[in-house]
Amino acid sequence: MGIFDTHAHYYKEDFGEDLEKVLADLPHKNVEKVLAIGCDFPSSEEQIELAARYDYIYAAVGIHPENAVELSDDWEIRLENLLKRDKVVALGEIGLDYHYPEPPKDIQKTVFVKQLEIAKRLDVPVVIHSRDASGDTLEILKEYKPRGVVHCFSGSPETAREIIKLGMYIGFTGVLTFKNSKKAQAACETVPIDRLLLETDCPYMAPVPHRGERCDSSMIAFTAAKMAEIKGVSAEEMIEIARQNGERLFFNDKL
Numbered sequence: 001m002g003i004f005d006t007h008a009h010y011y012k013e014d015f016g017e018d019l020e021k022v023l024a025d026l027p028h029k030n031v032e033k034v035l036a037i038g039c040d041f042p043s044s045e046e047q048i049e050l051a052a053r054y055d056y057i058y059a060a061v062g063i064h065p066e067n068a069v070e071l072s073d074d075w076e077i078r079l080e081n082l083l084k085r086d087k088v089v090a091l092g093e094i095g096l097d098y099h100y101p102e103p104p105k106d107i108q109k110t111v112f113v114k115q116l117e118i119a120k121r122l123d124v125p126v127v128i129h130s131r132d133a134s135g136d137t138l139e140i141l142k143e144y145k146p147r148g149v150v151h152c153f154s155g156s157p158e159t160a161r162e163i164i165k166l167g168m169y170i171g172f173t174g175v176l177t178f179k180n181s182k183k184a185q186a187a188c189e190t191v192p193i194d195r196l197l198l199e200t201d202c203p204y205m206a207p208v209p210h211r212g213e214r215c216d217s218s219m220i221a222f223t224a225a226k227m228a229e230i231k232g233v234s235a236e237e238m239i240e241i242a243r244q245n246g247e248r249l250f251f252n253d254k255l
Contacts, residue, residue: 092127174207
């Protein structure tokens with residue numbers, strides 16, 4: 001069985017005229033499914049449109065913490081309507097990002113919590129972004145207990161264990177293959193194999209030996225090989241296990 005890239009951003013502005021060729025080629029490179037992630041209303045609409053045109057693509061819609069400003073008064077209703085569209089299977093990418101001083105933390109938290117409430121109300125899984133905000137992210141997740149994944153995990157093994165206790169999944173990108181990723185590798189070792197997801201965060205985070213290049217979903221093969229080494233299974237087994245994990249989370253046995 002093929003790759004399930006559970007976190008990708010296929011935006012025209014990043015791929016330009018190559019986008020259609022990249023997407024057409026992926027099924028021939030052992031990519032079986034892709035979850036295309038929105039970060040605001042325009043990008044969410046863009047990913048829904050791709051899902052409508054490609055059988056193997058599904059969409060997630062949401063407001064990324066970096067975009068949690070200048071939202072219209074009806075943004076929650078608009079988001080709920082997007083979540084009801086065909087092939088939209090998750091609410092994301094949402095969360096907290098304290099790497100830069102803006103947007104203010106209180107605004108980020110408010111938008112994050114409102115989206116978790118929507119996810120609870122509509123019974124959809126969430127895709128969580130957390131950068132330099134592990135404490136506040138974990139505190140909010142413990143309060144709301146959503147179904148979902150903390151993606152591109154960069155926290156400690158201790159934080160990973162707390163997330164797993166909540167019944168959530170943890171996703172790793174090509175960062176897992178980097179020489180300086182000892183913390184990510186230690187966290188991956190901590191996570192039970194049935195709670196691991198493979199993702200690219202493309203066009204970013206290309207794994208070694210493609211580090212620095214534009215990433216696409218087929219490059220998960222390299223991340224899978226590293227994850228397999230950490231977990232003591234073959235790369236093929238890791239791809240299959242991660243695919244099953246992703247389907248369990250995002251499709252809830254509806255496929």
